[in-house]
Amino acid sequence: MxxxxxxxxxxxxxxxxxxxxxxxxxxxxxxxxxxxxxxxxxxxxxxxxxxxxxxxxxxxxxxxxxxxxxxxxxxxxxxxxxxxxxxxxxxxxxxxxxxxxxxxxxxxxxxxxxxxxxxxxxxxxxxxxxxxxxxxxxxxxxxxxxxxxxxxxxxxxxxxxxxxxxxxxxLDPKWVSSYEKVAKARDGQAVVSLKEGICQGCFQYILPQMVIDIKVGEQVHQCQHCSRFLYWVEESPENALPK
Ligand SMILES: [Zn+2]
The missing domain is CATH 1.10.287.1490 (Helix Hairpins)
Structure with missing residues (x-):
């Protein structure tokens, strides 16, 4: 990442x-x-x-x-x-x-x-x-x-x-300032995960190409609907099992 x-x-x-x-x-x-x-x-x-x-x-x-x-x-x-x-x-x-x-x-x-x-x-x-x-x-x-x-x-x-x-x-000040702008507009929630192609901030679908890019993780991406920063969470079957 x-x-x-x-x-x-x-x-x-x-x-x-x-x-x-x-x-x-x-x-x-x-x-x-x-x-x-x-x-x-x-x-x-x-x-x-x-x-x-x-x-x-x-x-x-x-x-x-x-x-x-x-x-x-x-x-x-x-x-x-x-x-x-x-x-x-x-x-x-x-x-x-x-x-x-x-x-x-x-x-x-x-x-x-x-x-x-x-x-x-x-x-x-x-x-x-x-x-x-x-x-x-x-x-x-x-x-x-x-x-x-x-x-x-x-x-x-x-x-x-x-x-x-x-x-x-x-951090680069430009990231801080865009983080703070989003945080201010989104009740303090500027960075969210992406699950099954859905932004976990606004619960809308992300374009499939962007989902792939986020999964690869070479660039920082923001949701096209709510501007929140998105990161990929690996769905591990072990995590889904009760402990
Ligand atoms: Zn969103």
């Missing part, structure tokens, strides 16, 4: 690798973000549980204040008793006292409810903390793995870019 064509194939391989590395690098931040959402979900559950506890404590304080207010109210009502003169006044005061007792009992029932809810919420908090801690551990491990992968890919990318640059320097 002609040396220029071999170099163009190597250039194409380097560019395809560069593209793969760039795409892999580009995907990593999104992969880390997706993993972070699992941890954030557990964090939200924990935060919600903590907020519920705070809410219950606020309700408990309010009920305690209400209970104190009713106790004061009761004390005031009882001080009126010695001053009562008529039966009417007496029964009015008794019904006031009864009403206060009913309120107190209602407040006490609510306090009990809040205390039970608080106890259960506080009991569950350690499970939420543990679930979050575990999820956070899983995330951090994944993040470290992905960051290490990014570093590795960056290094490989740099090496491949250097290899590409060295290759470009050995």
């Amino acid at each position: 002609k040396k220029e064509l071999e170099q163009l194939i190597l250039l194409q391989n380097a560019d395809s690798e560069i593209l793969d590395f760039e795409q892999a690098l580009g995907r990593i931040p999104g992969q880390i973000d997706a993993a972070r959402s699992g941890m954030n979900g557990k964090k939200k559950q924990l935060d919600d549980a903590l907020a519920r506890i705070e809410d219950l404590k606020t309700r408990r304080r309010k009920l305690e204040q209400e209970a104190q207010a009713e106790a004061d109210h009761m004390a005031r009502a009882k001080t009126k008793l010695p001053a009562v003169k008529t039966n009417k006044e007496y029964s009015a005061l008794l019904s006031e006292i009864d009403a206060i007792k009913e309120k107190v009992s209602g407040v006490e029932d609510q306090e009990l409810e809040v205390m039970e809810a608080l106890e259960s919420a506080e009991g569950g908090i350690s499970a939420f903390k543990e679930a979050f801690r575990q999820e956070e551990g899983v995330f951090k491990e994944y993040e470290a793995k992905k960051n290490a992968e990014a570093e590795r890919v960056k290094k490989e990318l740099e090496q491949t870019r250097a290899r590409r640059q060295a290759l470009v320097e050995t």
